[in-house]
Amino acid sequence: MDDNKIIELYNCRSEDALIETEKKYGKLVTFIISKLIRNQLDIEECANDTYLGVWFTIPPKTPDNLKAYILKIARNQALKKYEYLHAAKRDIDKCLPYEELSNCLTQESVNGWEDNELKDIIDDFLASLSKSQRQVFMLRYWYFMPVNEISKCCNMSKSKAETILFRARNKLREYLGERGYL
Amino acid sequence: MKSELVYIMSEVDDKYIIEASSCIEQNEKRSLYRFRYAFGVVAAIVCVIILSISNPVLARKLPFVGNIFEYLQDKLDFSGAYQNYSSNADMTVKSGGITVNIQETYCDGENLFVSYQIESDKAFSEYTSEEILKTQLDFDGVICAVSDGKGLNVGDFGVSGLEGEFVDEHTFIGVETVRLEDGVFPDTFVYEVQLYSWNLILNNGTEHKISGFWNLSIPITVNREEVEVIKVNASEENHNIDQVVVSPIMITIYTSYPELYNDNVNYEVVVFSEKTDNNITYQACYGNTEGKTWIPRNLVGDSLSIYVVDYSSFTLKGKDAYDKKEIEKHAIVSTHIDLTE
Numbered sequence: 001m002d003d004n005k006i007i008e009l010y011n012c013r014s015e016d017a018l019i020e021t022e023k024k025y026g027k028l029v030t031f032i033i034s035k036l037i038r039n040q041l042d043i044e045e046c047a048n049d050t051y052l053g054v055w056f057t058i059p060p061k062t063p064d065n066l067k068a069y070i071l072k073i074a075r076n077q078a079l080k081k082y083e084y085l086h087a088a089k090r091d092i093d094k095c096l097p098y099e100e101l102s103n104c105l106t107q108e109s110v111n112g113w114e115d116n117e118l119k120d121i122i123d124d125f126l127a128s129l130s131k132s133q134r135q136v137f138m139l140r141y142w143y144f145m146p147v148n149e150i151s152k153c154c155n156m157s158k159s160k161a162e163t164i165l166f167r168a169r170n171k172l173r174e175y176l177g178e179r180g181y182l
Numbered sequence: 183m184k185s186e187l188v189y190i191m192s193e194v195d196d197k198y199i200i201e202a203s204s205c206i207e208q209n210e211k212r213s214l215y216r217f218r219y220a221f222g223v224v225a226a227i228v229c230v231i232i233l234s235i236s237n238p239v240l241a242r243k244l245p246f247v248g249n250i251f252e253y254l255q256d257k258l259d260f261s262g263a264y265q266n267y268s269s270n271a272d273m274t275v276k277s278g279g280i281t282v283n284i285q286e287t288y289c290d291g292e293n294l295f296v297s298y299q300i301e302s303d304k305a306f307s308e309y310t311s312e313e314i315l316k317t318q319l320d321f322d323g324v325i326c327a328v329s330d331g332k333g334l335n336v337g338d339f340g341v342s343g344l345e346g347e348f349v350d351e352h353t354f355i356g357v358e359t360v361r362l363e364d365g366v367f368p369d370t371f372v373y374e375v376q377l378y379s380w381n382l383i384l385n386n387g388t389e390h391k392i393s394g395f396w397n398l399s400i401p402i403t404v405n406r407e408e409v410e411v412i413k414v415n416a417s418e419e420n421h422n423i424d425q426v427v428v429s430p431i432m433i434t435i436y437t438s439y440p441e442l443y444n445d446n447v448n449y450e451v452v453v454f455s456e457k458t459d460n461n462i463t464y465q466a467c468y469g470n471t472e473g474k475t476w477i478p479r480n481l482v483g484d485s486l487s488i489y490v491v492d493y494s495s496f497t498l499k500g501k502d503a504y505d506k507k508e509i510e511k512h513a514i515v516s517t518h519i520d521l522t523e
Contacts, residue, residue, distance in 0.1 A: 028203060028206070028207070031206060037323075038378065038379060038391055038393055039393070054319055064196065065196040065197075065200065067199075067200060067203070068196035068197075068200055069196075069204065071199055072192060072199070073493065075192060076192055078187055079192075089267075090431040098363060118190055119190060119193045119194070122191065122194060123194055123195045123198075126194060126195070126198050131201070131448070133200060134202070135201060135202050135205050138194075138199070138202035139202050139205060139206070141191055142191055142192075142194065142198075142199065142202060143202060143203075143206070146342070148342040152209065152210075153205045153206060153209040154205055157465075158342075158465070159465045160447060161465060161468045162337075162467055163447060163466070163467060163468050164447065165233055166467065166468075167469075167470070170444070170469070170470055171444060177324075
């Protein structure tokens with residue numbers, strides 16, 4: 001079903017909206033959640049929370065891109081669950097690929113990032129990468145995929161994917177440094 | 183701080199999220215095709231598994247007894263005489279019905295090889311009806327080398343997880359190969375492992391995870407026996423082949439170059455041995471100005487020829503990209519190393 005029609009169903013408060021969303025985007029939702037959460041019951045709970053999140057926010061919102069909107073909610077639900085499950089161990093930094101980005105930002109620089117400036121800078125940085133570099137970067141740091149899976153996904157060797165990530169991280173560090181965030 | 187970065191990334195422009203998701207979806211389609219193609223093979227294997235379950239004597243052979251390095255050393259991608267240089271570790275932990283034993287280790291200073299025996303209370307085939315990849319067992323967790331109280335970042339190398347084989351329905355034996363992300367291993371350190379799952383790799387491109395928690399800690403002493411550091415110092419146009427480290431298992435080539443390749447992957451080190459005219463580079467990691475290239479020792483006999491190329495300077499595609507004559511013609515800097523000297 002077309003995304004506009006699904007949004008129409010949400011606006012009419014028809015529960016078919018949830019069925020159609022699950023049918024169209026369920027696989028991708030499960031995919032992104034399962035990169036952070038291992039337990040099947042937790043994955044299902046996160047997926048249900050995602051659909052509930054969509055249900056409660058459309059309306060009033062009308063997303064420009066329903067797929068990206070749903071994936072963002074799924075990613076945030078998975079992150080929340082991950083933090084809850086790992087709160088006692090406090091190892092979120094250690095387990096996520098973000099450990100690799102740890103030299104790219106200082107604590108001071110992220111204070112007040114809500115003003116969206118940092119978000120815009122990261123968008124600009126992504127725009128400066130070539131398409132294949134950007135896909136590898138996003139698969140690693142947005143979709144949390146392991147490097148070996150990225151290499152299969154993008155039809156490249158593991159070493160090439162590692163090299164692209166290494167260079168992209170350096171470039172991000174330079175990019176943020178030039179703009180006073182390092 | 184790092185977790186805040188996670189949330190900043192959450193808000194990137196929709197178009198980049200969609201662009202990356204297209205990779206995932208295309209890969210799923212390819213996996214589906216492979217799955218269909220392999221259906222006949224899977225069906226045959228399921229039949230064998232069913233037969234094995236109906237006859238447990240067939241399914242459960244005698245437990246693996248012996249030395250894992252000795253058993254696997256000729257079958258691995260990086261084959262070699264591990265057993266001659268290894269040290270005993272023998273540490274065992276059990277969780278989630280899986281017993282993990284680290285049997286031996288060998289660190290040549292550049293690389294660390296660790297032999298594992300993974301034993302499951304229930305047959306591995308009972309976890310899934312899908313065909314399992316027979317030569318690899320992956321895991322999720324954190325591995326690091328600890329020296330003087332500091333954790334050194336470690337990256338896996340070669341296949342992801344363990345390379346080895348299922349010796350029976352309940353037992354996998356394999357070797358994990360790791361290297362430091364920066365520099366070489368200190369003379370002594372502790373190999374620390376915290377694993378959260380063992381992952382059976384399925385034919386449909388996904389993994390079946392067996393969860394638990396396995397925490398192992400093994401003291402390691404580097405063994406530099408028969409490890410040779412060859413200073414090359416070949417240089418042209420600021421492109422250098424600095425040194426080559428030859429160990430019984432692996433050859434590591436250190437190169438450096440000007441900061442010309444930040445935005446592209448044109449820089450490459452191509453290596454030929456007298457055994458073959460094919461490029462034998464196995465894995466490489468190229469930073470802004472320094473790179474490392476790895477070659478299994480068993481692919482090289484008495485000599486090797488190393489060429490540094492910038493692929494933007496000439497046009498060669500597919501297998502021609504590694505044509506020896508073309509590479510010789512276009513190399514920026516090259517060297518020939520005789521290992522018998």
